[in-house]
Amino acid sequence: MESALYIVSTPIGNLKDITLRAIEVLKDIDFVACEDTRVTSFLLSQYEIKKELISLNAVNENKKLDYVLSRIEHGESCALCSDAGTPGISDPGVRLISAAIRRQLTVIPIPGVTAAIAAISASGLPTDSFLFEGFLPQKKGRQKKLKELSEIDKTIILYESTYRIEKLLEELNEHMPHRQITVARELTKKFEEFWRGKPGDLLEQLKDRTTKGEFVVIISPLSWREHI
Secondary structure, eight states: OOOSSEOOBBBBOGGSSSOOHHHHHHHHSSSEEOHHHHHHHHHHTTTOOOOOEOOOTTTTTHHHHHHHHHHHHTTOEEEEOOOOTTSSSSOHHHHHHHHHTTTTOEEEEEEOOOOOHHHHHOSSSSSSSEEEEEEESSSSTHHHHHHHHHHSSSSSEEEOOOOOHHHHHHHHHHHOTTEEEEEEEEETTTTTTEEEEHHHHHHHHGGSOOOOOOOOHHHHHHHHOOTT
């Protein structure tokens, strides 16, 4: 197999969403750099794949760069995996990929599931132009960012955790109360569901819904109206 860094997308919930090419690459590469070795080990075991796993996450990424890249420079092949979805998309991996490019190593994407695209495809909101913002700042700069987003005339994609989804909806109700929102919860998993409505409507619905899980929040463009 070609000596390279392979960016391997993995399922965000349903393990059947892995691609045939991803399985093939994971079988053939020399080792895997992954966010959590326990998560990746479980995924590989479903396809009877055994590989050397190296932990590479937000905390240790800088420390592991030289080790991983030096092995590729000496002819090995490495798969980069996050716990779910595409590495580098609100997940660790960007620094490793950038360093590999600076060293003129081959970087090969193995495309697959990304929560943002899965959510917007089923949102019913415009997809011709959108802004992916990922996770908002937890504290400093959060309100400033929300104000900036309220003035943008594009579909906006946010990620949010189970701990802050209610807070985010309250903030959206303050900054953009008339925008249409689609909230995707637990995408591709057993309890997948979509919530749709204006922020105030969704806050009212929360009284009868669970807020556990992982969330993608899609916000309609400033000029968009539901009847269009």
